[in-house]
Amino acid sequence: MAGREHTSKHYEHQLRLLKDKLLLMSHQAEQMISDAMRALTERRPSLADEVISRDDTLDHLEVEIDTLCYEILALEQPVASDLRFIATALKIVRDIERIGDTAVNIAERARELIQEPELKKLISLPVMGQSAERILKNSLDAFVNSDADLAEKVIQEDDDIDAMYEQIFRELLTYMIEDTRNISRALKLIFIAKHLERVGDHSANIAEMVVFMVKGQDIRHGTRSDRG
């Protein structure tokens, strides 16, 4: 959406409503990831359960946002920046919903891990969690503020998260090799690291769409061609 308001108040209202719903949904997804990681590090099963229960709200919002997008497409026939905004909404809503699912997966693994003694003091994983939360937040801020520069930064930072995953994977592998009784817990921690790595990927997807939304350029898959 460009800065100036539409002459049609109704259209303007519909676009704002869509943006508000996306804001609400992305805020909830961020919170779910952050709480799922806290449930793990602070060993709080009730918080893990709460994260799992919040997924329904996110799913509902996804459907509401999809419906609203189709209505705007059919009734207002958006073009230019409005069209790119709707296209972006339709795509990132999937990523945000998947991030919610990821939070649920982390919470489920956390709940299982809490019931067993700690394999080791968690150091790298919370750091990775914070990085994932940060790039998720940045990707959503980039969307809210139509900030293509921040979005490009997110895309670069995703590589750091991939590197962290590799490192954690190798570290936990050594635990498994040392003692087979570690395998179950180490695997669960690896799963969590993998989920966080996916949060990074979804954030990068969101960031790529933000660049498209702002500049009208498709930068996915290394293609920097004009969408025209």
Place this chain on the structure above:
Amino acid sequence: MEQQIKITVRGTNFFYGANQALHDVNVGIRQCFVTALIGPSGCGKSTFLRALNRMNDLIPGARLEGRVELDGQDIYSNSMDVIQLRRRVGMIFQKSNPFPMSIYENVAYGPRVNGLIKRRADLDVIVEKTLRSAALWDEVKDRLSKSAMSLSGGQQQRLCIARALAVEPEVLLMDEPASALDPISTAKIEELIYQLKRTYTIVIVTHNMQQAARVSDETGFFLNGRLVEFAETKKIFTAPVKHETEDYITGRFG
């Protein structure tokens, strides 16, 4: 885009007396393309369209500066035969204006007065071919001698297109050709435009931006007599460069 330029407009200013309606317009209209001109009322798009076959010549005090070239030839030069120019560059208006004569005679009129045809049999061939090109033949073939006024609005507009095609033009200028038609007739006109661009260069003025988006290959946005942006239609409607274009097509007026 390999299509070559059919009409070149260079440094063109246009005046109605003291009022300047076009400011330094420069553009190339491509052959066998549909070029749409959009912009608010009074932006100069119709003036620009009419400048392409010198329809503005008839307005007292109207004056053009710059050059408009058809296949490289200056259409405002003294050596240009205006009648010949308007045969090559035909025009379709907002309100269909069939002659008060039969369907057949409406189409046959142009070839006849232009002396293109001598024998009746040749004329029959041209009338049929032209009505087919205008996607009207099947609807009128059994009543060619009936008055053109008996046709529906959409049919009348296609008849006017047929009439324009009968003199074998190279360029068709259309000024809001579907604005007075229902959605079905509009769809038929738009489909016809799509078919015609294989053979003809088409320039269309429309207030209906969705129509511009649907039918055209390139779009020019006029504002206050200036051509603000001219680009591929899909570029204009997905990612225009100028914020004036953006504001206009997304409905941020004022």
